[in-house]
Amino acid sequence: MPSIRRSLVLSFAQKYTTLLISLPTIMVLSRLLTPAQVGVYSVAVAFVNIVQMLRDFGTSEYLVQVRELDDATARSAFTVTFVIAWALGVALFLCSPLIASFFNEEGLRLVLEVMSINFFLLPFGSTINALLMRSMQFGIRYRIATTAQLAQSAVTLTLAWLGYGYMSPAWGSVAGMVVNVLGCLSWGRDYRIRGVGLAHWRPVASFGVQKTFGSIVNRVGMSAPDFIIGRMLGFAEAGLFSRGNGLVRMFRENIIGAIGSVAFSAFSQRHRDDERPGDLFLKSITFVTCISWPFFAFSALMAFPVMRIMFGDQWDATVPILQFLAIAGLINTSLSHNSELLTATGRIGVATTRITVLQSVRVAAMIAAAFYSLNAVAAVQVPVALFGFVYTANALVRYSGITWRDLFRALAPTIPVTIATMIIPALVYLLDTPSGDNLWSPLLGSMAGAAFGWLLGIWLAKHPVWFELRDFLSVRLNARLGRA
Incomplete structure (x- = not known):
């Protein structure tokens, strides 16, 4: 295998x-x-x-x-x-x-x-x-x-x-x-x-x-945003929310989804072998947040140039939507693949209950927000995500043999990495503010600064991702030298 x-x-x-x-x-x-x-x-x-x-x-x-x-x-x-x-x-x-x-x-x-x-x-x-x-x-x-x-x-x-x-x-x-x-x-x-x-x-x-x-x-x-917004605010508004959510959805499907399919298989295999899948889960959230937290923080800051370049000026109304959803996405990815862990270890009932509670709260909050505005529907995702984090963490502590201290230790290394990633982009935003006539310069400058800050952050924080990256590059370099 x-x-x-x-x-x-x-x-x-x-x-x-x-x-x-x-x-x-x-x-x-x-x-x-x-x-x-x-x-x-x-x-x-x-x-x-x-x-x-x-x-x-x-x-x-x-x-x-x-x-x-x-x-x-x-x-x-x-x-x-x-x-x-x-x-x-x-x-x-x-x-x-x-x-x-x-x-x-x-x-x-x-x-x-x-x-x-x-x-x-x-x-x-x-x-x-x-x-x-x-x-x-x-x-x-x-x-x-x-x-x-x-x-x-x-x-x-x-x-x-x-x-x-x-x-x-x-x-x-x-x-x-x-x-x-x-x-x-x-x-x-x-x-x-x-x-x-x-x-x-x-x-x-x-x-x-x-x-x-x-x-x-x-x-x-x-899917509730499409239903609620389409029915209460109109199809054009539903299209705006869908496009604003596109970057978040793309990350969820192409990053979180990529890890999730492997994580479920690996959790299940460890459970079948009577090992501790919870340890693998803790390691996974350390790695996932090292990517997701900087990504969503950057997306929230540079939402305007990203959306204008990707989709054109007819979608400018999606900028505040992306900003709110990016903040919610940062929180939501903090405990990624918790459902896979619970399901793989035979706790399918707990996983189902957790999903039911969280989505019920989410739908109720969006219906209430839709009476105000499209941006309110996006903004309410942030407190819903905070509630989901606390509720999910409590479920993991009760049913997976994971402690609150374990969760903190798994997430703590990513905090300085995220801060280091965002320092230069924040300065670029202040000194070279994006506008309709000034898109590429601040975006490219902030992207380069974010990449440098991320690498510096994982090195200074001694993040586990740094050691994986170092070992990978070392193996590749030795292989090239061996062929030479």
Whole structure:
């Protein structure tokens, strides 16, 4: 089985490659679609994302964390996934007119009908992906994800350029799913499921009920801004919030997500081997915050030049949104992968309860804020994130054998690193304030200063990332000298 370091490298390679493909796609698409068109697609995606939480009934996570896995268990998981995914595809197609009527937007029906196709394709790839993750075969997952993203971006941009509007990303998602399934069946052929069966459906269902409920609640909470803003403030405002949240979401998916897939596999493996996954969790948050805290602090400070350069002046209203969401993102990433730890160690009920409480508070706060303004919806994310940190830390202390002192020791090394990272960008902002006619100079200067400050910070603070980076460079240098 590949090592955790190798798996992380491959997982990051997958996410960064996806980022390199998707970022230019988003930038071009933002100039081809209006905020209202983006809003229609965003609301449709919010509904699809909720339905997707039901699609495999938690079978993927079950296959990764189960102690003993045999062919009968894998067949049971595939069969459950197939039945549920196809039923959901039919339901989404039939309900799309009702959803469109509720929002008084016919475009929602068209987008949802097209995206329902993905549910009929998904079962043929999701189970193989789960088995690849359990075996930590992230090299194969990298090839699959990259080709799928290329196909999705190519179709999306081509159709948008031809004037298909919000239907462009919808058909692009279908193209990506087709390529994903073909990649799983080809490159993951050793992990194909041979036949169907329900011999072990009971343990699959027991795990799936709790996991699916938690996933639905979490997805509703994450998608709540699109629903609430789209309904109470309008689709243009929903598009603005979605674009302002884009950088935060991109980091969550391409950094936190890259680590999360490996972390869940590693936590599960350690639990199966009767080791202490909590120690690995503490190490992971030390490494994650060394990246996330400086990133979000920088994003909050330089939000204006970042958004203007990436998306143009029609999206200037997203600047305060990004600033509030970046602060919330800094807090939210402080205890990343806590759900993976709880689930991997058999505490699926605790993980589900935590998600339910946090997202209920988040939705209630956003509804109240939406009566005031779009910026209020963004601002309320900060106190919600603070509440989530305290609540999650308390759950970890109670159920994972981790103490408050352990958490403080894991997070403390990143504090001086973040401060060191932000000193030069703050000075650049004060001395060369960004404006409509002055974007690149302060942004590039602050980026260079942040990079220098980060390296200086991890060295002075003797952060664990410094030792990993030093060892990596030492190995590469010795290898080059050896070849010479």
